[in-house]
Amino acid sequence: MRLIIVVVRFVLSMAKTFYLGTLLMGLEQRRAIWAIYVWCRRTDELVDGPNASHMTPRALDRWEKRLDDVFEGHPYDMLDAALSDTVSKYPVDMQPFKDMIEGMRLDLRKSRYNNFNELYLYCYYVAGTVGLMSVPVMGIAPESKKSVESVYIAALALGIVNQLTNILRDVGEDARRGRIYLPQDELASAGLSEDDIFRGQVTDKWRSFMKDQIKRARKFFDEAEKGVAELKATSRWPVWASLLLYRQILDAIEANDYNNFTKRAYVGKAKKFVSLPVAYGRALMSTPT
Numbered sequence: 001m002r003l004i005i006v007v008v009r010f011v012l013s014m015a016k017t018f019y020l021g022t023l024l025m026g027l028e029q030r031r032a033i034w035a036i037y038v039w040c041r042r043t044d045e046l047v048d049g050p051n052a053s054h055m056t057p058r059a060l061d062r063w064e065k066r067l068d069d070v071f072e073g074h075p076y077d078m079l080d081a082a083l084s085d086t087v088s089k090y091p092v093d094m095q096p097f098k099d100m101i102e103g104m105r106l107d108l109r110k111s112r113y114n115n116f117n118e119l120y121l122y123c124y125y126v127a128g129t130v131g132l133m134s135v136p137v138m139g140i141a142p143e144s145k146k147s148v149e150s151v152y153i154a155a156l157a158l159g160i161v162n163q164l165t166n167i168l169r170d171v172g173e174d175a176r177r178g179r180i181y182l183p184q185d186e187l188a189s190a191g192l193s194e195d196d197i198f199r200g201q202v203t204d205k206w207r208s209f210m211k212d213q214i215k216r217a218r219k220f221f222d223e224a225e226k227g228v229a230e231l232k233a234t235s236r237w238p239v240w241a242s243l244l245l246y247r248q249i250l251d252a253i254e255a256n257d258y259n260n261f262t263k264r265a266y267v268g269k270a271k272k273f274v275s276l277p278v279a280y281g282r283a284l285m286s287t288p289t
């Protein structure tokens with residue numbers, strides 16, 4: 001019984017949903033995705049984790065130097081070694097890794113974004129990069145007729161929109177940390193001030209602003225969906241799973257009547273569970289065009 005509980009909890013948490021989805025992959029490929037995931041998680045923990053208050057640009061410089069060592073085949077610990085192994089087996093480029101570190105630097109010094117261009121750049125650094133890192137491991141289907149570039153554009157869109165969604169979900173939480181990721185110019189045109197965000201009242205102005213933000217995010221999801229079919233068959237399931245799960249957070253924000261100040265938009269366990277076979281079905285149906 002205990003084992004069953006452990007297994008069910010494991011399956012239901014989000015990170016593990018990716019993991020479950022990767023079971024169709026071969027061991028080597030799954031290990032490679034895992035190694036990239038762990039490196040990303042650790043990089044994020046530097047600025048988001050328990051020791052984040054001690055984080056300095058210098059420490060990020062050291063982390064970047066360590067990345068150079070990993071790519072040169074000189075890992076510092078076992079988790080690094082998994083990434084060294086990955087980059088020796090797959091044509092993974094170092095630039096997106098460097099860009100993610102740059103995103104963490106940006107997050108340290110910046111807490112406002114003037115317009116969507118600036119926000120887009122931040123989302124690229126911290127999440128679009130994940131898409132670029134993953135494609136060389138997941139692989140493009142040999143029968144795909146689309147350009148390699150278009151697949152990367154879709155992967156980029158998925159990373160970016162996951163981050164946008166994360167930002168839309170966490171408006172209240174971020175404001176309590178003094179951070180507003182939403183584009184200032186768009187807030188202003190909607191007649192919203194920073195104080196409105198800090199006060200956190202769900203007004204009609206706020207609802208209307210949020211509707212536009214969600215609409216834009218969905219366009220990115222649509223863009224990303226177009227690319228999944230071009231991936232190798234075994235990679236489509238985890239990507240569909242993560243796409244569907246993240247996309248449903250937008251629905252959950254709507255269901256909360258746009259109260260992302262004090263209510264966390266949450267995809268319930270039942271919906272998550274259903275998403276897995278749905279993702280599986282889509283993975284089977286979506287083949288390269």
Ligand SMILES: CC(C)=CCC/C(C)=C/CC/C(C)=C/CC/C(C)=C/[C@@H]1[C@@H](COP(=O)(O)OP(=O)(O)O)[C@]1(C)CC/C=C(\C)CC/C=C(\C)CCC=C(C)C
Pocket residue numbers: 018033036037038040041044126127130131132134135151152154155156158159162163166224225227228231238239242
């Ligand atoms: C199969 C699959 C999804 C593979 C990707 C696995 C992988 C390497 C994930 C790394 C994710 C990570 C830890 C990134 C660090 C930066 C970060 C935290 C970004 C945010 C994720 C949200 O998680 P978080 O736990 O931080 O949430 P909280 O803030 O704590 O609430 C992000 C929003 C980004 C996640 C980005 C992706 C999963 C990109 C996925 C894109 C692809 C796999 C490309 C797919 C290819 C095509 C052609 C569509």
Ligand SMILES: Nc1ncnc2c1ncn2[C@@H]1O[C@H](COP(=O)(O)OP(=O)(O)OP(=O)(O)O)[C@@H](O)[C@H]1O
Pocket residue numbers: 013014015016249265266267268269
């Ligand atoms: N039901 C959900 N609805 C919306 N977002 C979720 C849900 N579950 C998880 N997430 C998001 O996905 C991210 C990754 O999930 P993950 O399972 O890695 O969480 P975690 O913080 O590592 O906690 P745990 O170790 O307990 O699983 C979470 O930080 C959260 O932002």
Ligand SMILES: [Mn+2]
Pocket residue numbers: 044048
């Ligand atoms: Mn985070």
